[in-house]
Amino acid sequence: xxxxxxxxxxxxxxxxxxxxxxxxxxxxxxxxxxxxxxxxxxxxxxxxxxxxxxxxxxxxxxxxxxxxxxxxxxxxxxxxxxxxxxxxxxxxxxxxxxxxxxxxxxxxxxxxxxxxxxxxxxxxxxxxxxxxxxxxxxxxxxxxxxxxxxxxxxxxxxxxxxxxxxxxxxxxxxxxxxxxxxxxxxxxxxxxxxxxxxxxxxxxxxxxxxxxxxxxxxxx
Ligand code: 5RP
Numbered sequence: 317x318x319x320x321x322x323x324x325x326x327x328x329x330x331x332x333x334x335x336x337x338x339x340x341x342x343x344x345x346x347x348x349x350x351x352x353x354x355x356x357x358x359x360x361x362x363x364x365x366x367x368x369x370x371x372x373x374x375x376x377x378x379x380x381x382x383x384x385x386x387x388x389x390x391x392x393x394x395x396x397x398x399x400x401x402x403x404x405x406x407x408x409x410x411x412x413x414x415x416x417x418x419x420x421x422x423x424x425x426x427x428x429x430x431x432x433x434x435x436x437x438x439x440x441x442x443x444x445x446x447x448x449x450x451x452x453x454x455x456x457x458x459x460x461x462x463x464x465x466x467x468x469x470x471x472x473x474x475x476x477x478x479x480x481x482x483x484x485x486x487x488x489x490x491x492x493x494x495x496x497x498x499x500x501x502x503x504x505x506x507x508x509x510x511x512x513x514x515x516x517x518x519x520x521x522x523x524x525x526x527x528x529x530x531x532x533x534x535x536x
Contacts, residue, residue: 322348324436324527325400329353331525331532332434336362337395341386343424344378345399346371346417349434353398354378368394368427370420371481388427397428401521402447402514404439408521408535409497413450413514416478416486422512425519433521437528445494448473449504450514451487452480457509458487464507465489468500484511 319327329352336342336357344350344367354374357364358381366384368391369375378385399421401410410433412418425431451472453461462472465487475486494500497517504513524535 319529321436321438322352324529325349325434326352326356327532328434328436328525328527329356331527332398332432333357333360333362335396335432335523336364338363339365340395341365341391342367343394343397343399343428344369344374345397345421345424346374346415347400349400349436350374350398351377353434354381354383357381358383368424370399370424371415371417388424391427394424394428396430396432397425398432398434399425401433401435401439401516403441403444404433404435404521404524405441405444406535408433408524409444410516410521411444411447411449411514412516413486414447416450416452416475416480418450418514418516419452419512420481422516422519425516430523431519431521433524435524435526437526440524440526443494444497444515445492448488448490449492449494450475451489451504452484452511452513453487454509454511455485458485461507461509462487465504468503469493482511
């Protein structure tokens with residue numbers, strides 16, 4: 317029987333437990349795949365010291381399972397960060413930010429020695445760019461940034477009714493040429509008023525746990 321996307325997310329989340337180090341703080345991202353991971357971790361007998369997280373939703377879920385939270389400023393390094401992705405390619409570059417948490421996610425990823433990406437097969441792509449790139453912007457610079465993005469070939473759309481963790485706005489940008497993801501990540505971030513964008517070309521995953529209909533594959 318064909319497994320649903322949620323079944324596959326659960327499968328990736330369960331596999332990820334094998335990579336959780338005991339008696340350490342870990343980093344935990346945001347999204348429905350990560351929610352399954354937090355649930356699996358909470359129900360497992362793995363003993364971790366606690367987690368640095370990247371959104372209120374993940375914090376709430378950690379609290380629900382009695383997993384202690386620690387602030388990013390209280391750690392100098394984390395051995396591992398677990399998070400999902402909207403798209404991931406074969407070199408483990410990603411598009412993230414579907415949940416608008418890519419800034420906090422990039423910060424925690426960079427604090428971590430290893431980034432483990434959990435994904436169902438629909439996220440694995442040969443070429444990044446179908447999923448819009450989330451660009452977090454300072455509200456007063458929104459229109460100015462949008463015009464610069466149009467000049468780069470993108471089509472920005474304001475995420476209505478959404479504020480990021482830091483009170484900023486998100487432009488979801490389709491149509492960008494992501495054939496050189498690192499270049500586009502840098503070009504977007506160089507626009508004054510952009511806080512961070514959801515291209516993870518510099519901060520690639522170290523390991524992808526890819527749940528597919530025929531089983532879980534580990535891709536490095
Ligand atoms: C949030 C993210 C998520 O990791 C990404 O959107 C994937 O979410 P999901 O696991 O719900 O498919 O980057 O900002």
